[in-house]
Amino acid sequence: MEEWINGLILLILAIGHFELWVTFINRTHALPIHEPTLKKMRHITYVMLLGFPLVLFGAVGLYSPGVLVGGEWSRLSFWWKPVFVLCVLGFLGFLVSVFRHLFYRVPRLQTESHSEMIDIREKLGHELIGDGPYHYLAGLPFNEIFCVEFSRKTFVMERLPAAWDGLTILHLSDLHFSGTLTRDYFGELCRIAGESQPDLIIFSGDLLDEMHCLDWLDETLEQLEAPLGRYFILGNHDWNQQSEQIRTALTRRGWMDVSSQTLQLEYAGHSLLIAGTEVPWMGEHPVLPAQRGEGAADFLLLVSHTPDNFYWACSQGYDLVLAGHTHGGQVRLPVVGPVFAPSVHGTRYTSGTFYRKKTLLHVSRGVSGIHPLRFLCPPEFSLLTLRARPVVET
Template sequence: MDFENLMSCILVILTLIAHFGLRLTFYNRVNSLGWPRKRIKLVEKIAFVETWMTPLVIFAVFFPAVSEFAFTNGSWRELPAGLVIYSVLCLFLGGVFFALWLLWRPIFGVQHADVSRTSRCIAADANATQRYAQTRKCQWSSRVPCNQMFDLAIENVEVRLPGLPESLEGYRIAHLSDIHLTGHFTPNFMTDVIGHALDWQPELFALTGDIVDVQQCIGWLKQIFAPARASDGSLFILGNHDTRVSEPDEVRREMIEAGWTDVGGSALKHSLRQTDVLMVGNEAPWFGRPSDSDMTAIASDLPTDTLKICLSHSPDQYDWARRHEIDFMMCGHTHGGQGRLPLAGPILSPSWHGSRWASGDFYRAPTTMHVSRGLGGVHLLRINCRPELSLITLRRSN
């Protein structure tokens, strides 16, 4: 094979890679939308079929032209015009999205926040797996090589905030996210997670959504979450998976009866160590978030240097938080990508920004954002992406 043949083959391969990469980009974006689940699943199924049918049809219909181009010094001019246009679009758009994807790889640390992070893993042994796995499917999944779904990572994260009041130096927040009570796990897993958090003696619990996936698990909420007590309260919001139960308001009522405070869609004054802060709950786009007028009204009643903290299910609300000068934002939703490649990090992420904010700590003035990998998931598989209990300590920035 001479050089021209080699380059032609490379172009065909790159076009195929770009084709599949663009479909992955589409998948990430469609799952960030606030559409009903049935509509998203329908779109996903159509997109899945199209993803595989398009190259198969192209090769079936234009195989002689493509093979001649790739292997016998064929020319672009000899290919059908429609195929050339589609290939050029794939290569161009694929190149643009690949460059952006590469820019935001965790290894480069672009726009990452100034934090100190230490991690301790509690690996699940056979006894723990037996205690946590409720269904046969879950038991089988736990035996998949490299599956870390029960290997809890306790992440101690020290976050430096420029606007942190001196009275809140060293403030401790236990951040939980993406519990996903599907009935595959027993309540024991989350009970143990909360036990580990309580051992740390947090001053505040914060839960950023996706609590319940199936109706029958609503009855577990008091058992799991009632023990989670902190001196300054336990706050929660809902996420997109909480829309999958027949009545999400039941989740809210059960959590409130368990002693938690619902801050979803609201902005309110809250006391941390007897210091007033503005606490905001953003459940967009699936439920609500405070209106601009609500944010202005509540902020006008507080000093201008009041610390502003936001619980948001999705990191896609980052720009909204920055517009409203939120100091610290805690999120989940993206599960760290559910799987992470060495060096490259996550690929899948249900976000309008792809895997840019799949997990970690980020800073874009004036907002520092912490994104948890979450604790559960509908898909019983975590590869190089352990469930995360975030134990956050707030520090004053130097």
């Protein structure tokens, strides 16, 4: 019985160690570090994730002091003790992450949510795997990469003008054109998205992983239309490519770049401000017109590639923030939830809707990724309907 208890302790320590390295990889991938360096970091992390449990169970469990075969913890070498303290702290962090996932509740401002699962491969009836990076992952069993969720969510916004009640926004994020998933996949997805006839379209970054796919725009994003316009920012994967060429290609096709700036448009007698930020990879946070002594808009919308800018957006008084970047974690474990998420907040804002200080954040799981692997975390694009808060008569 004692050996079983010792085995459980070693397992807890191994999980804690795993959490520490996951924390390291999540936080570093939220920083402006180029992909070659990040790739080296990932390789080191994989070695540590696999190697430490083997050393732990072999050295401590079976060899010295051999707690799995009758040995005593008191014989443990001193240098193991600080390592175990760190592992315990890591395990506590793991528990916090799991409980936060299990007890997540959508904000009350989200009053409706409906989803439609669309199997793009079944719908088109032909192969959609190309020869791009990591294409072998796309064909793995149980991979949900081709089963896209079209989510429709309704938000009641406190400052939304009554004249805008029912305003719809198509939120797209993280297309990651690379050739791994064929052009037909994205073309069909954009065709379905366009049928929703939104008032406004927002793309929150990460368009390309391979520059040769830039001409895919003609059959994908260019076919989308909205009466109030199409707006975009770029993401960290675009930053790793030729970002200015990507930006130019989108603007030539009628998309409006809001990165590091604000655009104000008049609609139904009220002003809507749309701002964008690509921080920490490119540019700076936009300065609101009110901070320059100009007139304030009736409603403030921020497009941010990463949800890490949420707290900044709250401090600036934005009403709605649309973000992506984290892909929902791509792989979610039962009970545990997402594990890997490139964010300074870890998995806290991996996907979904969050509310803080009168600012609502919507994080999309995105459409694709450089690693075409999804498990319990299907790709997503969303139609968001904004409703004005009813006026209470006194």
